[in-house]
Amino acid sequence: MTKVRRLQERRGWAWTVVVSIVKPTLVLTTKRDWIDGEKVPATGGCIVVVNHVSHLDPMTLGHFLYEHGRLVRYLAKDALFRTPVLKHIVRDAGQIPVARQTDRAVSAYDAAVEAVRRGECVGVYPEGTITRDPDGWPMRGKTGAARIALATGAPVVPIGQWGAQEVLPAYTARPHVLPRRTTHYKVGDPVDLQDLAGRELTPEVLAEATDRIMAAITVLVADLRGEPAPAVRFDPSTTGARVIGNPHHKKRGRR
Template identity: 60%
Template sequence: MKVRKLQQKRGWAWHLAVPIVKPALLATTTHEWTGGERIPATGGCILVLNHISHVDPLTAAHIVWDHGRVPRYLAKSGLFRNRALGFFLRAAGQIPVERLSVNAIGAYDAAVAAVRAGECVVVYPEGTITRDPGGWPMTGKSGAARIALATGCPVIPIGQWGAQELLAPYATRPDLFPRKRIRMLVGDPVDLDDLLAVEATPPVVQQATDRIMAAIVTLVEQIRGETAPAERFDMRRAGVRETGNPHRHDPGEAPA
């Protein structure tokens, strides 16, 4: 794998985080990255991934960083409520999202501005760790599609697998040894050209969302060597809570 040199200014938060996080990942994981050269070296873009573990933003940041980009995540607002952590995350350029709230529009505006400024924005279209019993991608939310249609930027799908072995969904302790294999497959940009030429009505946004999720699912199928269910898991239809640990019923727990 050819590693690109970072071209962007990274700021103090990244100077602090990278020397801590990267050695920890190298000590606890190995990686199999394919297609990393498809991550644009410069210019505004959106990277879209399936979400399988609380630790996969770190393993995803690893491939993005090593291909010369500083990732800006759309991250749940609960992480920013701790003053110290919130200060650090904002310094690192992360964007808080108040999920299931009308205030989510603020995150959309910030993401659009970041893309237009030439930055690399990372989005998990499912909005939370998958609830699918087999770990497959669920139905997607519209955020990534709306950002893409507003900016015309490339949308790069990434399928990933393995982070859930390092930290199982909603587990409190990681399984550090033996080292876990993190596999990531970066696909070609999702073709949205025809949708960019028309008004971004709800049906158009849904078409874009469906194409984005289909691209991610195809990559995950290739990584796993399996076929995904014909119908993607839908939390609302299944009556599964959309935030927090779906296996707990404590109304006071922090969203996840």
């Protein structure tokens, strides 16, 4: 396990509350295998990009980054900002609301860019939702992280993770805490996007940057799993799978 770093940022009341609840809960209910955490920048704006396997991910990633000296700002679905009590916590903790699949999603991009420019650590799950890949591998990514990175020039830090889905399987509400499962995190070197910087953000440029980001994450996940990743990343748009929401629920027809 990598050495932890002391947090330099001011936590605020919301982070104080969250840390006091989430950290001891995770320490008691999970084991941790953290590799190369020192590659997360200690200070300055950055974008951490991570594969998504469980609804537990924001808590385990938040714990991982907190113990390496950073508070993470997530792009979180806007419904959380309308939920009683929780809305006050996510706002004070500096989380960024995103209205997925709407024209208002651009405001989340603007807020994320400003957060990175202020020197904050912004966390993005490039897949946009829990992976639909039948075997849990990283699937096709969306362009949000690439857009933020190319707009700011900040480092894009890839992180692979595995094991949270054994603690809390996707789209279930009952965690498996006995015996304790291990959550694995491994940090890679920043994704090289230097040759794309300053270029017009065409679909081709964004697709190339996104592919590099997903490839870097996938290499880390393959290393944690000890097996090769599929040659082609899963694309839900070609299979009729739901883009967001529980994939086991049938799509609603148009009214």
